[in-house]
Amino acid sequence: METATAGPVPVAGTGGAPDLFDAEHQMLLGARAAHSACVASAQDPCAQALGDLILAYERLLRETRRLVRRSDRAELEMNQMNTRLQDLAAELEHRANHDPLTGVLNRAAIIDLVNRQFAREDLALIVLDIDHFKRINDSFGHPMGDKVITGVVACLQAVVPPAAQIGRVGGEEFTVVLPGHGGGACERVAQQLRHAIETYAFDLPDGSGVTASFGVSWARAGGNFDSAYGLADEALYVAKRAGRNQVCMASAPLQSREHVV
Structure with missing residues (x-):
């Protein structure tokens, strides 16, 4: 069975980008610290349940961050595609209204x-x-x-x-x-x-x-x-x-x- 450790939880983003889940991350650090300091027996159901909960929450947070990054990339691609479509629409409108040789209105x-x-x-x-x-x-x-x-x-x-x-x-x-x-x-x-x-x-x-x-x-x-x-x-x-x-x-x-x- 996985056990909760006191190591740091990876933070999404690079170059100083703000972590959207900083509050959750801090709560998780506190829970891990409390679990590490627990003097209860390893067979203590409460300690085991807390460790399992911490591990599940870590996985959930990692997956959520991964999905957010994927969503950000998709949004960027959509914005780029939308800009390209707008440029193409403007080009088509210009071609429809202008003489190709001279560039003046047709x-x-x-x-x-x-x-x-x-x-x-x-x-x-x-x-x-x-x-x-x-x-x-x-x-x-x-x-x-x-x-x-x-x-x-x-x-x-x-x-x-x-x-x-x-x-x-x-x-x-x-x-x-x-x-x-x-x-x-x-x-x-x-x-x-x-x-x-x-x-x-x-x-x-x-x-x-x-x-x-x-x-x-x-x-x-x-x-x-x-x-x-x-x-x-x-x-x-x-x-x-x-x-x-x-x-x-x-x-x-x-x-x-x-x-x-």
Whole structure:
């Protein structure tokens, strides 16, 4: 039969970590000391019962500490897994809402953003299209076309105010959303964007530059993307027909348009 000894009971934790069962440990030490000092006969049922109880309690305390350590490890692993899942969810959400080439909002995301913002405030929209983009792709290849697109986005990001949002709504077409801007202020931003693109070093093989045409619309709260975009898009094609590399402010929607690139 096991006998209780006066040796120390192992304490869980290292590096000075607090023992969750310190009070129980101290009580056990006291019981062991009392048992060791007992002068009763080894055949004394009380002494034997106390020794057996001490041994059982030691085993129970060791097992409890082992289970606590296992639980702590499981909790740490669960927290790490939860953090990883949150990171993956954020990454998936970003991929679902952003254009993979440029990193700006994709068409669905910019439409949703505009409609939500229109529910509470006035908005100005700038729609721009890269002039002669098909010629760039056909002459220099799609990698150069992608370089032009990312260069245009760099120009937009360098100019637009912090509250603005940029979306890629087509291959070479972008929308800039400007909350808190009236039509005149939005038109000035569009002119700054036009100039930034016109003067940007795209390094096309033939040394030519890149320009873009712009349409601008403004609408009060309660509007929607389709109507605001439609007005700006019509203005954009007026700018195209007027010679490109221009900014045109929307007035009233046009009934028809010819396709201009």
